[in-house]
Amino acid sequence: MMIDWGKPRAGAKVKRAQRRSFDRRRPYAAPHLVDRLIVMTAPLAAHTRPQERDMLFLLKSEKTGAVAVIPMGTLHKGVKRFIDRANARIAIWNRAAPERRREPLPDFAAAFLRGSAATRVYTASQGDLIAAQALLNHARIDTTERYVRGPEAERTQAQTIARAQALMIGWVMGETSPSETIPAPLPASVPFGHDCLNLLAGDRPGKLCSQLGACLRCPGLVIPLDTEHLARILQAIEALEAARLRLDPARWALIYAESHRILTGDILPDFPDELYEPARAIMATLPVLPVLE
Known part of the structure; x- marks a missing residue:
């Protein structure tokens, strides 16, 4: 699922698509929350302005009956009420069990x-x-x-x-x-x-x-031809190829495809064949790489 949104600092326009993959097996994954919002606001969508009918966060005003996108002020008030209710329950808990005191929620936006x-x-x-x-x-x-x-x-x-x-x-x-x-x-x-x-x-x-993260294209990049670096490169290639099977193809092509091409086509061929077997043994001892998303 791809979700686009406008940012006030960008002139309330979608300047660059925000793309992310989600695991639908998780009950509270973003796609499930989006589906719930669509069901909740479906009765309101027909009564709002045409340019807002595809928006997720719609609200019907108690005063005027008009339907529009939720104002930020209303969101802030809702968050404050949530904090107040939660802290009231925490206060009751702390009075009943002071030995297992819970910290109240701080104000947040x-x-x-x-x-x-x-x-x-x-x-x-x-x-x-x-x-x-x-x-x-x-x-x-x-x-x-x-x-x-x-x-x-x-x-x-x-x-x-x-x-x-x-x-x-x-x-x-x-x-x-x-x-x-x-x-x-x-x-x-x-x-x-x-x-x-x-x-x-x-x-x-x-x-x-500002180019950190695109280091494989850095003209100053030097990678020693030893077993430890080969092990890390082989591990990175495996992580990239696993991500290719899991992520949205457009996202993988945009973010990771060039790194995979450089690793497999430009860097890997420089390593001697005799380093591969000891490098694969080292791979098993390396820390697990973060999951690419």
Whole structure:
């Protein structure tokens, strides 16, 4: 299912289709929620303006009887009522069971959910900004960077930067720093197992490279011809091919097809045949890659 929506910051126009695949076996997958909304608002669609009949979120005004798209003010009031009802139940629970106290819900707006989801994915993946970019379907990685925030995300960023700095100093100086000064290894900051020597290089000096995620097309890309890198590349190819069977074909072609072509057609042939068998043995020990969506 493909869902398009207009963004106020984009002039309330659909400038780029938002595409995402969903597993319909999950009862609360987005397609099922969309189906429910269509059923709920079907009686209203015939009474709204022609340009709004295909909209999902319709509401009939109690005052005027007019049918239109739900105003943001009404949505905010509905969220506030939900929080108030939930916190009233939590207060009753806390009075009855103070030893198992529950935290009340904070005030929030629907606009916060997108950034919260991005931050949770970023921290859960130990600093994989590309995983968050795929979730939010951003064309540029620096757009995703603005959504990732909070103390936990800042700690993850600091660890990633410290690790990259320690590795770079070691390579330049030819020295190995004491293991206790280097943070625990994190997933590669760019796809397919190779590391970027300078994440801040690119078209905006001092800021994260806006092309991060398209690293296979970077003119500075260097991949050592060893078994470890071959294992990671073979693992990445398997993940891409599994995603091709699962995702919407248009989405896979738009986001992943070029990476698959470069890996299989340009990079893989450079590895000697004798490295394949030990590389496949290493594949079994590698961390599982995030599911491509």
